[in-house]
Amino acid sequence: MSSFVIYEQPLNERMRTFLRIEQLMYRLHKAMDGAEIWQSHFALSVLIELVNLVIRVDVKNDLMLELERQGANMARLQASDSVDSAHLQALIEQQRALSQQLHGMSGQLAQHLVRNELLGSLRQRLSIPGGTCDFDLPAYHYWLSRSPQWRHELLETWIEPFEKVLDAVTLILDLVRQSVDFVPVSAPRGFCQESLNVDAPNQLLRVRMPKDSEVFPEISAGKHRFTIRFFEQADIMSRPTQTEQTVAFELATCAL
Structure with a gap:
């Protein structure tokens, strides 16, 4: 375990969005690791945070633009003798593959969840203290009563598009963080x-x-x-x- 703690401050809105996606996806994966009802509830709460974030900005376009920008910078480094050309080429190809993957995603990123009636009801009630009790949302209470495997598989289906986004976010942030030493x-x-x-x-x-x-x-x-x-x-x-x-x-x- 690291003996250090790192504090980060984004210097533009695009980085701010990417850092938020990274953090929310980390919490979501941690919540989905468990089988308890409260963990499924936390996972859905985080998923709704993620939906509220991505419907405000064109995340796919921002990611593709950033991958393209970083790729152009990487390409300029290929002429340098001090650079590992094989590793650099692998990164450029990874950027292109991720950009194509994002381009192949149709429609708005979270449109399959914005139209979800259960999540829509939950989004409205989460701002109310104790607003997700079973007498407020019997359909949600029923959903939570299903088997852990059933809940997990459904959550996996719902977050599948976000996994592709996370792949791109992870590469972009890794390259930014590794661009300079402390x-x-x-x-x-x-x-x-x-x-x-x-x-x-x-x-x-x-x-x-x-x-x-x-x-x-x-x-x-x-x-x-x-x-x-x-x-x-x-x-x-x-x-x-x-x-x-x-x-x-x-x-x-x-x-x-």
Whole structure:
């Protein structure tokens, strides 16, 4: 197990969406690993979050554009003698295959779930405290009473299009994260501000710290600069305050 914790800040809306998809799919898979009724309920709740996210943006188009952009950058690296050309070519082919897979998906990404009556009822009730009790949603209570295998197989069918999306998101984020190494940085009195190279395709800030650190970062970023403030919170019930100590951490400004 890693002894570090990493905090990430997206630098554009596309990266923000991809990170949210990655996180929601991780939670969804974890919930589907179990056979308990509460795990199926959590899986459906996360699935509805995912649906609400993807119906607001054209995720497929954003993914294909990003794969194409990254592929073009990769192709320019092929002329470099310091690059593993075989590995680079494999990545380019993987990007093309994922783009074709996305292109072959017909219609809106979540259209098969937007029209689902059970999920539609659940979407309306989740915002109400205790709104998914059996007397509110008897059809949902019946669904949860079915066998774990039956529930799991149906969930697998429902999330199948999102698995293809996750494949593309995973490759894109992996390449962005691996595009640069972490460098040591210090923040006097818990404050760090640096300029961004506006000519670079800045996409993601990553802050790495030891898990036993007694401070945590809050990151804000614009087009030209970013700011990191480190806070300490002796009591979880109290308001965090910016530390007066000099904080040593590692920073990666990912641009690909």
